[in-house]
Amino acid sequence: MACSGCGGVRAFRSSGKIRLNANGRRLDAWLIYKCRACDKTWNRPIFERRAVRSIDPAVMEAMQANDPDWIRAQAFDLDALRRRAKRIDESAAFEVRKDIIREAPNWMRLEIGIAVPLPLAVRLDRLLASELPLSRSRLGRMSGAGQLRVLPAEVDALRRRIRDGTRLVLDLAGEADRETLWRRGAIASAR
Template identity: 50%
Template sequence: MSFLQEDQDDMSNLLRVEWTIIPQIPPQPWLDCSACSAPKPFECSGKARLNANGKKLDAWLIYECSACSKTWNRPIFERRSIGDIDAKTLQALQSNDPTWIRARAFDLVALRRRTRRIGEFDDADVRKVVLSMTPVWSAVEINLVVPMLASIRVDKLIASEFGLSRNRVQSLWAASALRSDTDGRDMLRRRVRTGARLVLDVVELNDRVSIEMAACGR
């Protein structure tokens, strides 16, 4: 697949798409497992635990050792007054709401307060929506939406979705055939984030069919 830069003065002929990046594997803390007698990665079990002590509540996210299933309770909050907890959070904890738990599992900032070593994974599902398309388009504008922390870098995302090597992506970037006005020159090395926008120029008719399929998820 070849990509060539066209005249950048005319950016009206765009295929505009939105890619929502959904990470698949939550970060895994490495902890000293007493059963294994060695540091091991712990996986989020998808379950929470809520405990009442008078009018105070404790809540934990339950992790399991990947080798022996020994559990570790990661604190969500401790000794919190019932009145200080919003109804949605309380309901999510009581019902083990998977969406709420998943969001907590991807909270890398909170996890870093509990452990120094964390395994991250860049596996992600990419959900694609066409925002607009002109009859004859000459460039693809990719708008990223990342609702929760994702570890995949921009260069790997573009390479995997368009079937390119990372070196090819770097070459396109160096030639300004792939560019962005949101994150500067080092954007390719950064994690994907909401609000990032990339533009990929295309001129050869044979390329447009395969690029359209990749960009739109068809």
């Protein structure tokens, strides 16, 4: 949308913060977004002139504490967002967290389990290419050679949007860099 700070049509990202304004028994609540270019804020209404007593106390508490899980759920409420924003860049609206479940000495195979708590329009190959040391074309070649398997198996799995519960098995026996480059990609965020 048009940014009142730098004047251009800009992408905005959620700041993860809620702003509240109580006026008597009425409450306004906004989720604050920031222009990606100049950090100028845009306040997206969550509640407008809402009677305080009609607000669930748990929601009230989440807003007052800037509860990250509650705010994330609001940020990903795309139907509500669509009423306020002209265009939604879903691919920009996610973060990646990585945990090592188990690591064997001299490992040759990398298994990745994907958890997607909220629906996300990001292709699997885009996600992998942004997080692992390989290009999308290399991904396609590894898949063709059987070095990369996506479970459950489905046609064109790499081109589909990422889904909760997907598992990936990469055979890296031929990769000299697996202990450094691949390991780093597997555990550290690229952003």
